[in-house]
Amino acid sequence: MLGAIAWAIIALIRGEEVSAAWLVFAAVASYAIAYRFYARFIAYRVLKVDDTRATPAERLDNGVDYHPTDRRVLFGHHFAAIAGAGPLVGPVLAAQMGYLPGTIWIIVGVIFAGAVQDMVVLFFSMRRSGRSLGQMAREEIGPVGGAAALIAVLAIMIILLAVLALVVVNALKGSPWGTFSIAMTIPIALFMGFYLRYLRPGRVVETSVIGVALLLLAIVGGGWVAESGLADTFTLSGEALVVSLVIYGFVASVLPVWMLLAPRDYLSAFMKVGVVVLLAVSILLAWPTLQTEAFTDFAFNGQGPVFAGSLFPFVFIIIACGALSGFHALVSSGTTPKMIMKESQVRVIGYGGMLTESFVAVMALVAACIIDPGLYFAMNMPGTVLGDTLESASAAVAQIGFTITPDQLAEAARAVEEETLVGRSGGAPTLAVGISYILSDIFGGDAFQAFWYHFAIMFEALFILTTVDAGTRVGRFMLQDTVGNVWKKAGDVSWKPGIYVSSAIIVGAWGYFLWAGVRDPLGGINQLFPLFGIANQLLAAIALAVCTTLLIKSGRAKWAWVTLVPLAWDAVVTLTASWQKVFSSDPAVGFFAQREQFQNALEAGKTSLGTAKTPEQMEQVVFNTTVDGVLAALFAILVVVILVDAARVWIKALRSGGTLPTHEDPYVESKLWAPSGLIATAEERRIMKERETKEHEAAGAPS
Amino acid sequence: MTRASVLTETLRTRFRNAWRLFREFSGERAYEIYLEHRRRHHPGEPVMSEREFWRRHIDARDTDPRSTCC
Numbered sequence: 001m002l003g004a005i006a007w008a009i010i011a012l013i014r015g016e017e018v019s020a021a022w023l024v025f026a027a028v029a030s031y032a033i034a035y036r037f038y039a040r041f042i043a044y045r046v047l048k049v050d051d052t053r054a055t056p057a058e059r060l061d062n063g064v065d066y067h068p069t070d071r072r073v074l075f076g077h078h079f080a081a082i083a084g085a086g087p088l089v090g091p092v093l094a095a096q097m098g099y100l101p102g103t104i105w106i107i108v109g110v111i112f113a114g115a116v117q118d119m120v121v122l123f124f125s126m127r128r129s130g131r132s133l134g135q136m137a138r139e140e141i142g143p144v145g146g147a148a149a150l151i152a153v154l155a156i157m158i159i160l161l162a163v164l165a166l167v168v169v170n171a172l173k174g175s176p177w178g179t180f181s182i183a184m185t186i187p188i189a190l191f192m193g194f195y196l197r198y199l200r201p202g203r204v205v206e207t208s209v210i211g212v213a214l215l216l217l218a219i220v221g222g223g224w225v226a227e228s229g230l231a232d233t234f235t236l237s238g239e240a241l242v243v244s245l246v247i248y249g250f251v252a253s254v255l256p257v258w259m260l261l262a263p264r265d266y267l268s269a270f271m272k273v274g275v276v277v278l279l280a281v282s283i284l285l286a287w288p289t290l291q292t293e294a295f296t297d298f299a300f301n302g303q304g305p306v307f308a309g310s311l312f313p314f315v316f317i318i319i320a321c322g323a324l325s326g327f328h329a330l331v332s333s334g335t336t337p338k339m340i341m342k343e344s345q346v347r348v349i350g351y352g353g354m355l356t357e358s359f360v361a362v363m364a365l366v367a368a369c370i371i372d373p374g375l376y377f378a379m380n381m382p383g384t385v386l387g388d389t390l391e392s393a394s395a396a397v398a399q400i401g402f403t404i405t406p407d408q409l410a411e412a413a414r415a416v417e418e419e420t421l422v423g424r425s426g427g428a429p430t431l432a433v434g435i436s437y438i439l440s441d442i443f444g445g446d447a448f449q450a451f452w453y454h455f456a457i458m459f460e461a462l463f464i465l466t467t468v469d470a471g472t473r474v475g476r477f478m479l480q481d482t483v484g485n486v487w488k489k490a491g492d493v494s495w496k497p498g499i500y501v502s503s504a505i506i507v508g509a510w511g512y513f514l515w516a517g518v519r520d521p522l523g524g525i526n527q528l529f530p531l532f533g534i535a536n537q538l539l540a541a542i543a544l545a546v547c548t549t550l551l552i553k554s555g556r557a558k559w560a561w562v563t564l565v566p567l568a569w570d571a572v573v574t575l576t577a578s579w580q581k582v583f584s585s586d587p588a589v590g591f592f593a594q595r596e597q598f599q600n601a602l603e604a605g606k607t608s609l610g611t612a613k614t615p616e617q618m619e620q621v622v623f624n625t626t627v628d629g630v631l632a633a634l635f636a637i638l639v640v641v642i643l644v645d646a647a648r649v650w651i652k653a654l655r656s657g658g659t660l661p662t663h664e665d666p667y668v669e670s671k672l673w674a675p676s677g678l679i680a681t682a683e684e685r686r687i688m689k690e691r692e693t694k695e696h697e698a699a700g701a702p703s
Numbered sequence: 704m705t706r707a708s709v710l711t712e713t714l715r716t717r718f719r720n721a722w723r724l725f726r727e728f729s730g731e732r733a734y735e736i737y738l739e740h741r742r743r744h745h746p747g748e749p750v751m752s753e754r755e756f757w758r759r760h761i762d763a764r765d766t767d768p769r770s771t772c773c
Contacts, residue, residue, distance in 0.1 A: 061740065061744065062740075063736065063737050063740030063741070063744075064763065065767070067736065067740070069727075070724060070727060072724055072728075073724055073727045073728045076728045077728070080771075081769065081770070081771045082771075084771065196757075196761075197757075197758070197761070201753065201754050201757040201758070202731065202733070202734055202753060202756075202757045203731070204726075204729045204730050204731035205725075205726060205729050205731050208729060256762065256765055257761060257762070257764040257765045257768075258761040258762065261764070262761050262764065266729065266730070269728075269729070270729075327770075330770040331769075331770055331771065334769060334770050335769050466771070467771060470768055470769065470770075470771050471771075473768040474768045474769075474770050477768055493766050494765075494766070
């Protein structure tokens, strides 16, 4: 009911001021309906969850990775593992098309695609002792599909790390406050690591509380540093930041986990949950007004400066996390299925966890849309278009039909105590400005705006660096595992030379894209982010193809549309986007058209073209677009390979009477009992009480 | 029991449960969980000391990096 009203208000109030809270209401109400009906339908009718069947956590309980875990705790862990900087960045970039395309895709996408994928993958992995997506693809589709899945995972990992690192670089370059705060997270994490290892082993809460306190101190300290003589030391160029990040990534991935990674994980988990709650409460209290239009012209003409291309397919590519994210399939087929206690809980953990991430994405979109559009574009257009002065930036924004005066730009930068906000692309700074408006409205007023801005930058960078640590390590393991098939020694994950070489390869790979992105005359994030989106949706296609295959093989072909429809949609989006990126004749969209344009200009003896001011920069564009174009084509080919291979299996299954043997674990009866939802129902509480008294009697009986 | 004391008792239990969940979420209950597991599945066998357990617990992740998303 509330949802219908909220949607109606969004639909009706055109041209007037819309409060952001209506978007939040519309989202929450839609989630509630989808969870109540659609998720229930999938769980009980399609998947047929069976609570009398023991989960891997119960069957294989070893107290380490297999362990029946309370659903509420597992929900928290699962959410912390799937949500990071992704749902915060994509919606901000998509805001260039107005608030409506992003909002609708986030909400509809999560309900029919993203949350479905997470839940179904979780279910099937749970029925297979927690097999990974790659293993399931190999076992259920075949070696070709399996190999394609492996390449896709590695490729997406590298692009992901480069894009995320680029977001951090763009947020920190020329910002001594931000750079100091982020740099301080390293000694803080080291301190926590040693504290936990030698002084107080096991005191996780205590250590985390100390860590968070130190973190807040580091943010405040950053403000002092920015005004002191040390400011120059912490004012770094983009290139210097790239070098530091690459070195950091390498060191972090070869150091033992207890020193850096584990404490960082604790910190991020705390910050993540804390900030999400803080933001949700603040939006409801501050009730901010949206400044962006529902649709901007860029939604239709495809000439948007933040990323090129029209609404279809690019909104669906840019917003991956929050609507449909293939990466989640790795988490849903990783640790979570090994810890789930009851089959019916896949609904709350898989579907519910993804809905929560989607909610975070809606809040990020809100934060981006309450900013003045003039400022939004001044922050997110490529630096080379904006020029070096506030006047040139103001003129560039006016060029695309928005207004912001140089004075307003200076004022906006002063409010958050930054040198300038112009050309701070990548999403994180824009989001931080939006968050600082919302939070300073509730806590502390204008005087605190700078603090909240840097607080937001800090927590985003913290997530991202945690992902860079962990991602490099995961990539290294995948590489070692793959090479290990051919050369056994390389597969030994504790063999030092193997660790160093494989870490260097992974760091070098994302480092290359990061370096190219920072120096890209066309603005790196604009080029790389679509590529990242395509890679992520490609992984989603693999996950959904595996799910569809399993539904068909297990004789549930009549329900296969549940994953087949999102798969078809995702394949159309991914393939259209790759097609345009490869074959579009519009140089702003197609990588090869762009390459040709620059190549021709070079051959014609021109020394500058558009935003590339020197022949070297032009050559750089030619090289970058070649690499990007080849990657886009590679991704598209991988999708096709997997889909064809999966379709082969579908036909085979349908021909053989509707079923084929799968690798499902045999049935074992469960002895455990636990509620299905996050909050136990009255009925469940009654059963819980009964079981407790029974256990009590059983324990008391012999004496 | 008076009504007030029943209420405080319920609140106390609620709070204790919530705190326990929070500690479990943070990972602090890992050793307790390990002890419970040993007691249930391997009763009477020796268990690791707390310090040794934590060392192994964290070091296990050296060879098992968990995927986290963006």
